[in-house]
Amino acid sequence: EVQLVQSGAEVKKPGESLKISCKGSGYSFTSYWIGWVRQMPGKGLEWMGIIYPGDSDTRYSPSFQGQVTISADKSISTAYLQWSSLKASDTAMYYCARQPMGGVGATTTPFDYWGQGTLVTVSS
């Protein structure tokens, strides 16, 4: 059974750093992209970026480039989303999702499995 299990909810102060995780199981972790999606309170879905754990090829939305870092450790089938200095505006639910490889380097496929989400709250 394919599963993506995300780390638990976090409460942080502005300026603090944070790394949340997404562990894949039930499939070949290195053969699928993993994407991250933000959902601010009461708002829609925002595509943040994706990583291919097989070779660490990473693509970012211009809106999130430089604001977050996406990484993966294929030895433990886990992807990460990291902030070096959180802001109150980073308060949101963050989802990871699996995306099949559409072809060599291709990202034309949908997100077919999703994690349960990690709620990040940033408040002084």
Place this chain on the structure above:
Amino acid sequence: DIQMTQSPSSLSASVGDRVTITCRASQSISSYLNWYQQKPGKAPKLLIYAASSLQSGVPSRFSGSGSGTDFTLTISSLQPEDFATYYCQQSYSTRSAFGGGTKVEIK
């Protein structure tokens, strides 16, 4: 970047109604358009991929159509469990994007 615009942003409908949601891309995306359903407090769920392919396990009352810039999600007979928010997503470009969402509420 490719922008995705959904309409309407919300609608009210009754059980048994036929419901249509539209999604427009700012440039041609061929058929690389996906639809998701999200219920409150839950992760999104894939319904339709490649504009018109039904994801395994999704009821046949859901269907998708379109290509190029204009796409449609249709629910042929709305069921109580279909009240949710629906999002389109383009996967044509490396940097993907979602539409703003359409909330389907009970009339």
